[in-house]
Amino acid sequence: MNIQRWIARREPDWKRLDALLKQVERKGLKSLRANEIKLLASLYRSVSADLARIRSNPVSQSLTQELQLLTSRGYNQIYQGSRRQEWNSALEFCLWGFPATVQRNFAYIAVATALFLLGGLIGWWFSWRDPAFMALVVPEELISKVRDRGELWMGSIIGIEPLASSGIMINNIAVSLFAIFGGVTMFLPEIPMLTPPGVFTVYLLFMNGLLIGAVATLVGQNNLAYPFWAFVFPHGSLELPAIFFAGGAGLLLARGILFPGKYRRPDALRYYGIQAAQLVCGIIPLLVVAGVIEGFFSPNPAIPDAFKYLAGITLFALLVAYCSRRKPKEEGSGSGE
DSSP states (O other), rough: HHHHHHHHHHHHHHHHHHHEEEEEEEHHHGGSSSHHHHHHHHHHHHHHHHHHHHHSSOOHHHHHHHHHHHHHHHHHIIHHHHHHHHHHHHHHHIIHHHHHHHHOOOOOOOOHHHHHHHHHHHEEEEEEEEHHHHHHHHHHHHEEEHHHOOOHHHSGGOOOOOHHHHHHHHHHHHHHHHHHHHHTTOTTTTTTTEEEEHHHHHHHHHHHHHHHHHHHHHHHTTTOOOHHHHHHHHHHHHHHHHHHHHHHHHHHHHHHHHHTSOOOHHHHHHHHHHHHHHHHEEEEEEEEHHHHHIIIIITOSSOOOOHHHHHHHHHHHHHHHHHTTTOOTTOOOOOOO
């Protein structure tokens, strides 16, 4: 084998592989087009063969080391880079993807929020005018505790914070999942029947609002509104938006089934289902954090109520700022070549 001619013939491939690897190392695998990814894999295999050949026909130590480094870099990017790429994709979604999903589907989240607020307004108004209505919505033992003993019920959490926190998380996640799956259908054993798409989502949002409105009247009439809302604000600033996001996800699924528009129904359900799934990826962490706050921070009597209000307002402001983020356009994007 004429070594010099062989090196001259193979060197362009080595340089091409080096250039592709530099691009991947700098910008990630997504920066390559499909044909470039295929070329990267092909060049890696051919350079690996070149390395095996020069090992069996010793040439120069420096060339052997260069090809060893090149194949090592190729291996890292092709076989291990995908794992890094997954972590990078997850980080990218947390930083920019979830806020973009919230903004893209804001109309559905706004409708879910409006249904909750409508229920809350009706619950507050009718409970204020008619105590019998309050008894239909709020459990009797809770009414008795607040009205007869002048106490709130959050003290039961003290002393069992870890158990209470995990139970709260599980309950909130279950409610959110019901709101999401209600966008497709839900089995009601009391009737029994399957609800039409979206009906259970609407029902769940409205009834939760109705309950909050009735409870707000109960604590307001018994001069316990200030400590009650001090308890609600810290975790509610994350928990309620998460439930509204879940309601928006449920309405998205219902939209895909009932109003597919230009899509075939299965394609519409798949399209809106992806949007709903992206919302779910942000809902779960919000509910976990809210559950920890509700179990350990919100009921803690050692923390002043004013500080709890401040914490709730701050958390909500941070959530709004996060969901309002927009990914900056890359330099040169949209400019002609």
